[in-house]
Amino acid sequence: MYPSPPPLGEPPADPALRRILEAAGLPTTGYYRATAGWVSRAWIGEDYVVRLNTDERFRDAYRHEAHVVALLTGSEIPHARHIAHGDGPDGPWYVSERLPGRTLHEAWPAADATTRRSLIESLGDTLHALHHVPVPVGLLPPWLARALSGGPWPAYHPPVVSAMLQQVDAARQVSGHDPSLLAEVAEWIGSRLPLFAADDPVLVHGDVHGSNVIVEGGRVTGLINLAEAVAQPADAELDTILRWCARPQEFPPTPRERGLDRAALSEVPRWLRETYPELFAREQLRERLDVYDMSMELAIHAHHPEAGVRDVAQERIARLLAGCSHLDDLHWSAASD
Structure with missing residues (x-):
């Protein structure tokens, strides 16, 4: 109001x-x-x-x-x-x-379960349509293109699988890095790159979470903030969505606000999967999602200016190598895929 x-x-x-x-x-x-x-x-x-x-x-x-x-x-x-x-x-x-409605983040706390499910079903339909829009080959946000060419990394998503070994080399230049850990990471990445060899890139929003979706009356009225949009495999879209569901405290609308309660988002992955099953249908989906996660954590570990944040990323990298991630905490799990 x-x-x-x-x-x-x-x-x-x-x-x-x-x-x-x-x-x-x-x-x-x-x-x-x-x-x-x-x-x-x-x-x-x-x-x-x-x-x-x-x-x-x-x-x-x-x-x-x-x-x-x-x-x-x-x-x-x-x-x-x-x-x-x-x-x-x-x-x-x-x-x-100006689109009608308000952000999904704003609407979610007061919405009942039926409305919440309708919102996620509408989001699933919207993403399905987005992923069928013809996309220019190699579409990248300009900041990301500069970063991949050796410039600074001001952000760390969406994931770029093809640049992961490059990020291992960058992490090796960081003071206090763990050489044995990074050697294991390089081997881990190399064994999983074939999972992406036959991918067909589509138009991916790249930053889908509560603040970038406008809703009204149980439906999505618009995707906003398309500045991160990129040509990537469709399941790369899940990287941010599932991280938002598992760690919503990391996705407040502004640095001074709070993210949603994790329990309130517990059904989102299941509802999304039921609405847009093709998004979850890739063979070895869990392994692919872990690679996307590793891509972001590795970029943070290699480029974030704060040592404490880099240390957290290193801990998460070690967990990924051990087969653990935020996906384990979700109501829906890709572990059976």
């Missing part, structure tokens, strides 16, 4: 917002509610959502998102229509239409 808006016709108070609206050719009047994200500022109006990138490392993110949204034009996939994007004195900006 919005607080009481200012008088009709009064311009937004934030000068950065006014400059973006002007650059987009939109009216510079109307009420907008300011919000914050992990790497952006945002303003939600009655008809439009305005975002301003505040992290230089993701400077090309909105250009990539506009390209991905264009791929969805004419499809049945619910998404926020692109209005305009550009680069201004305050940084890169993006304007999209």
